[in-house]
Amino acid sequence: xxxxxxxxxxxxxxxxxxxxxxDISIDAEGIGVIVGPNGAGKSTxxxxxxxxxxxxxxxxxxxxxxxxxAAPESLVRxxxxxxxxxxxxxxxxxxxxxxxxxxxxxxxxxxxxLQSVYAMFPPLAGKRHQPAGELSGGQRQMVAIGxxxxxxxxxxxxxxxTAGLSPRFLSEIFERxxxxxxxxxxxLMVEQNARQALAIAHKGFVxxxxxxxxxxxxxxxxxxxxxxKAFLGG
Amino acid sequence: xxxxxxxxxxxxxxxxxxxxxxxxxxGTAYGVRMLVEASCYAILALGLTxxxxxxxxxxxxxxxxxxxxxxxxxxxxxPVNVAFWxxxxxxxxxxxxxxxxxxxxxxxxxxxxxxxxxxxxxxxxAAVVAAxxxxxxxxxxxxxxxxxxxxxxxxxxxxxxxVVLGWLAGAxxxxxxxxxxxxxxxxxxxxxxxxxxxxxxxxxxxxxxxEEWLTRGVLTVSPLPWPVPGPHExxxxxxxxxxxxxxxxxxVLIYVLLERAWHAPWGRMMRAIRDNATAAEAMGKxxxxxxxxxxxxxxxxIGLGGAALVSFAGIFDPQSFTPLNHxxxxxxxxxxxxxxxxxxxxFGALFVYCIWVMSEPAALFLFDAAxxxxxxxxxxxxxxxxxxxxxxxxxxxxxxxxxxLRFAPRxxxxxxxxxxx
Amino acid sequence: xxxxxxxxxxxxxxxxxxxxxxxxxxxxxxxVFAILRFAHFAHADLMTAGAMFSLVLAVTFPGIDAxxxxxxxxxxxxxxxxxxxxxxxxxxxxxxxPLRLAGVRSVVLVMASIGVTLxxxxxxxxxxxxxxxxxxxASRKDVYRIPVPFEGARDIxxxxxxxxxxxxxxxxxxxxxxxxxxxRIGKAMRAMSDxxxxxxxxGINSEHxxxxxWIIGGALAAAAGTLLSLxxxxxxxxxxxLLLPIFAAAIVGGVGKPYGALVGGFLxxxxxxxxxxxxxxxxxxxxxxxxxxxxxxxxxxxxxTEYKIVVPFFILVAVLVWRPTGVFRGRIL
Numbered sequence: 001x002x003x004x005x006x007x008x009x010x011x012x013x014x015x016x017x018x019x020x021x022x023d024i025s026i027d028a029e030g031i032g033v034i035v036g037p038n039g040a041g042k043s044t045x046x047x048x049x050x051x052x053x054x055x056x057x058x059x060x061x062x063x064x065x066x067x068x069x070a071a072p073e074s075l076v077r078x079x080x081x082x083x084x085x086x087x088x089x090x091x092x093x094x095x096x097x098x099x100x101x102x103x104x105x106x107x108x109x110x111x112x113x114l115q116s117v118y119a120m121f122p123p124l125a126g127k128r129h130q131p132a133g134e135l136s137g138g139q140r141q142m143v144a145i146g147x148x149x150x151x152x153x154x155x156x157x158x159x160x161x162t163a164g165l166s167p168r169f170l171s172e173i174f175e176r177x178x179x180x181x182x183x184x185x186x187x188l189m190v191e192q193n194a195r196q197a198l199a200i201a202h203k204g205f206v207x208x209x210x211x212x213x214x215x216x217x218x219x220x221x222x223x224x225x226x227x228x229k230a231f232l233g234g
Numbered sequence: 235x236x237x238x239x240x241x242x243x244x245x246x247x248x249x250x251x252x253x254x255x256x257x258x259x260x261g262t263a264y265g266v267r268m269l270v271e272a273s274c275y276a277i278l279a280l281g282l283t284x285x286x287x288x289x290x291x292x293x294x295x296x297x298x299x300x301x302x303x304x305x306x307x308x309x310x311x312x313p314v315n316v317a318f319w320x321x322x323x324x325x326x327x328x329x330x331x332x333x334x335x336x337x338x339x340x341x342x343x344x345x346x347x348x349x350x351x352x353x354x355x356x357x358x359x360a361a362v363v364a365a366x367x368x369x370x371x372x373x374x375x376x377x378x379x380x381x382x383x384x385x386x387x388x389x390x391x392x393x394x395x396x397v398v399l400g401w402l403a404g405a406x407x408x409x410x411x412x413x414x415x416x417x418x419x420x421x422x423x424x425x426x427x428x429x430x431x432x433x434x435x436x437x438x439x440x441x442x443x444x445e446e447w448l449t450r451g452v453l454t455v456s457p458l459p460w461p462v463p464g465p466h467e468x469x470x471x472x473x474x475x476x477x478x479x480x481x482x483x484x485x486v487l488i489y490v491l492l493e494r495a496w497h498a499p500w501g502r503m504m505r506a507i508r509d510n511a512t513a514a515e516a517m518g519k520x521x522x523x524x525x526x527x528x529x530x531x532x533x534x535x536i537g538l539g540g541a542a543l544v545s546f547a548g549i550f551d552p553q554s555f556t557p558l559n560h561x562x563x564x565x566x567x568x569x570x571x572x573x574x575x576x577x578x579x580x581f582g583a584l585f586v587y588c589i590w591v592m593s594e595p596a597a598l599f600l601f602d603a604a605x606x607x608x609x610x611x612x613x614x615x616x617x618x619x620x621x622x623x624x625x626x627x628x629x630x631x632x633x634x635x636x637x638x639l640r641f642a643p644r645x646x647x648x649x650x651x652x653x654x655x
Numbered sequence: 656x657x658x659x660x661x662x663x664x665x666x667x668x669x670x671x672x673x674x675x676x677x678x679x680x681x682x683x684x685x686x687v688f689a690i691l692r693f694a695h696f697a698h699a700d701l702m703t704a705g706a707m708f709s710l711v712l713a714v715t716f717p718g719i720d721a722x723x724x725x726x727x728x729x730x731x732x733x734x735x736x737x738x739x740x741x742x743x744x745x746x747x748x749x750x751x752x753p754l755r756l757a758g759v760r761s762v763v764l765v766m767a768s769i770g771v772t773l774x775x776x777x778x779x780x781x782x783x784x785x786x787x788x789x790x791x792x793a794s795r796k797d798v799y800r801i802p803v804p805f806e807g808a809r810d811i812x813x814x815x816x817x818x819x820x821x822x823x824x825x826x827x828x829x830x831x832x833x834x835x836x837x838x839r840i841g842k843a844m845r846a847m848s849d850x851x852x853x854x855x856x857x858g859i860n861s862e863h864x865x866x867x868x869w870i871i872g873g874a875l876a877a878a879a880g881t882l883l884s885l886x887x888x889x890x891x892x893x894x895x896x897l898l899l900p901i902f903a904a905a906i907v908g909g910v911g912k913p914y915g916a917l918v919g920g921f922l923x924x925x926x927x928x929x930x931x932x933x934x935x936x937x938x939x940x941x942x943x944x945x946x947x948x949x950x951x952x953x954x955x956x957x958x959x960t961e962y963k964i965v966v967p968f969f970i971l972v973a974v975l976v977w978r979p980t981g982v983f984r985g986r987i988l
Contacts, residue, residue: 050856097845
């Protein structure tokens with residue numbers, strides 16, 4: 001049973017449609033990765049799920065319920081979480097306050113959740129009272145992902161989590177993503193570093209020009225010569 | 235566009251009917267006077283609507299430009315005060331003016347001296363010091379001059395020049411004032427421009443109110459000369475009608491010029507900037523320079539209308555300038571007429587002004603009736619009913635602005651809907 | 656010595672008083688800038704409305720003065736603050752929120768706030784007339800004189816409302832700090848100010864934050880308006896003299912930064928007091944020491960009282976031109 005099911009989604013920013021009919025489905029246990037050239041609509045697909053732009057055709061279902069064009073607040077309550085690519089922390093709030101804001105909809109004790117985030121990202125524990133804007137790029141990314149984990153979501157959407165990070169952080173972030181998935185959170189992420197991302201993916205979606213091009217397991221896509229030739233430059 | 239044309243015709247016919255009713259009720263002389271004032275407001279509305287509609291600028295200080303232009307007109311057209319020219323006044327003022335010019339030039343030179351290799355750490359403080367010294371010197375020179383002028387001759391008087399020349403000079407000075415303010419404030423966001431213009435208007439009014447040597451302050455200056463023969467020569471109706479023809483010609487001229495410019499390449503560029511400033515800038519258009527042009531032109535037109543309005547009233551009274559009558563009333567006219575819509579601005583001005591004029595006696599009547607009723611029923615004895623009645627008008631203007639914006643917010647953007655995300 | 660006391664009375668005490676009023680107004684304005692992203696021109700009229708509510712309450716319950724020894728307007732201030740908060744929320748729902756939902760530019764919201772300003776001004780003057788009234792309805796203002804232990808020196812004068820003002824602003828700032836750093840909604844407010852999109856994505860309810868903004872802004876405005884009117888008198892054109900200074904204070908401090916608004920309020924308030932003060936008074940004692948040809952003019956103020964408004968305006972323009980982000984590096988909108 002799919003956790004998230006996008007069928008024939010057409011969406012854009014008001015003018016021309018960027019997504020022209022995209023199908024993506026992800027189940028609860030796996031890591032899904034969306035790759036493709038620039039302008040293919042990868043980030044747009046995530047934003048369409050999270051209600052950040054208008055879906056004009058097609059449907060999006062989460063856990064069997066229709067969530068097409070639903071408001072972000074309701075999606076968070078249902079167990080969906082989103083980490084944007086840019087501006088993904090509250091710079092003047094401390095690390096701990098950022099995490100607390102991630103759990104805004106929760107009224108119960110946040111300490112267990114905070115503990116598990118600090119366990120997942122040890123460098124943050126020592127900086128919990130520092131403003132997030134003062135951290136390095138890699139640490140900020142950890143705060144961004146940590147914030148999204150505070151609601152203990154069922155599915156985590158990540159928009160280019162390794163963008164702008166140094167190679168050392170790249171592998172570290174991917175390791176953490178795998179760990180998060182093993183802890184029971186489904187992952188759907190958009191990535192530029194296609195090779196490394198597909199290596200950890202259970203399911204891969206290659207998008208181009210707002211449509212699906214290839215859909216298969218990560219391994220199969222990596223082995224596919226057409227995919228390799230066209231899109232796996234990085 | 236057939237329906238649009240018929241709609242415009244219909245609206246103007248309704249307006250004409252409304253005006254005719256007023257003529258019947260209040261007499262021809264009063265009616266013509268109202269029309270003249272409305273026509274001046276039409277000029278003001280044209281000047282304001284191009285600022286908002288062509289360049290998206292929120293000018294909350296229209297009052298200041300009107301007052302400045304009116305002052306210039308008064309100074310140029312009022313008869314010469316011989317006593318002033320025979321006293322030491324001109325010499326003392328000339329000295330103060332000299333300090334001002336030299337000091338200002340020195341300040342600007344020092345501020346720009348960085349271009350000639352003077353280190354910034356030296357240039358800026360030097361410019362600031364020069365500005366301070368200029369300020370002290372000028373104020374110390376003006377004070378005795380002012381005291382002497384008031385004692386010896388009342389005030390500086392005027393230059394006795396032709397009225398239309400005075401109006402044009404007023405428009406020019408309003409434009410210059412706009413240039414100075416625009417250079418400083420136009421690079422910033424519209425919210426700030428609104429605050430800055432609001433402040434400037436109050437400062438202009440304060441200066442005109444307090445510098446008695448220049449304007450007689452609260453003692454006012456009257457009578458101001460007309461460009462056409464006055465009531466004592468032609469009678470009320472004819473002289474006012476003559477005035478009206480002059481202002482009507484001005485309206486038509488401005489309207490035609492604006493429409494032609496809007497449909498010319500200049501207008502297309504302005505539209506491109508208005509609809510998408512970032513794209514226009516990327517294409518190399520100097521957005522701020524174009525905005526400055528509109529700001530200066532719009533306020534020059536406002537200056538012209540203000541000069542005509544005050545000359546018609548015949549009296550220069552700094553306290554008569556209020557934000558309500560001279561800024562926000564015009565905004566209501568522009569909003570109702572549709573921003574950037576020149577014909578709409580003219581219509582809005584005429585329509586709103588007629589209602590405004592009618593609202594004063596209507597409000598007084600209402601409050602009088604309510605007061606009498608209240609007295610009979612409750613034994614009220616409310617004081618100062620008159621001034622409170624006039625406050626009703628303030629409330630209604632505010633309500634009009636709020637309601638129009640509430641129910642037609644997109645209606646403010648004339649041709650294209652720009653959704654801000 | 657007497658001159659120094661004069662200075663203390665007019666500049667130091669007077670400066671603190673007017674600065675506190677500006678600061679409380681500016682904090683409200685800057686919070687609206689931070690959360691709702693527009694210049695709320697009607698804020699000064701909220702201050703007048705708050706003072707009006709206090710007046711009505713004071714007139715309705717005159718017995719409180721005798722019972723508590725404090726003026727009714729001060730005792731019932733929390734009620735007036737609550738009423739003003741409700742008024743602010745009501746105005747937002749009626750006039751600003753629909754425009755927000757329609758996605759208009761912030762300038763249109765500024766226009767709407769001008770419509771609201773005119774309505775408030777008209778309504779207030781309609782009901783209260785245009786003359787000044789004292790806010791001390793059933794008692795008299797207590798004036799405390801602190802004698803200075805110098806021969807022939809005048810007393811330092813502090814009035815009851817001035818003490819109340821300082822006390823109120825101290826409590827208000829501490830309360831605001833605790834609110835912003837210790838409560839869930841307060842942190843959400845800071846989050847929304849930082850990054851409204853991310854706040855939405857995190858599930859923060861923006862409507863709650865908007866309500867909190869108006870409540871704080873309205874309450875502070877009421878406090879400032881009431882306390883100033885207690886010290887001077889309730890003048891219906893109060894807002895006219897407050898609008899430019901509180902905006903100057905908010906912008907000087909950095910748009911969107913409440914602590915900046917506090918600092919800005921004091922900057923503007925003291926700049927005004929210092930600029931309007933007649934410095935020749937302070938120079939009088941040293942006249943005997945100066946050579947005869949130096950004559951100290953009788954009036955030596957930087958600006959005369961009629962031109963007081965130039966001071967905040969000048970500060971405003973100077974900041975906008977040279978350092979638009981203000982002291983605390985806020986947003987440039």
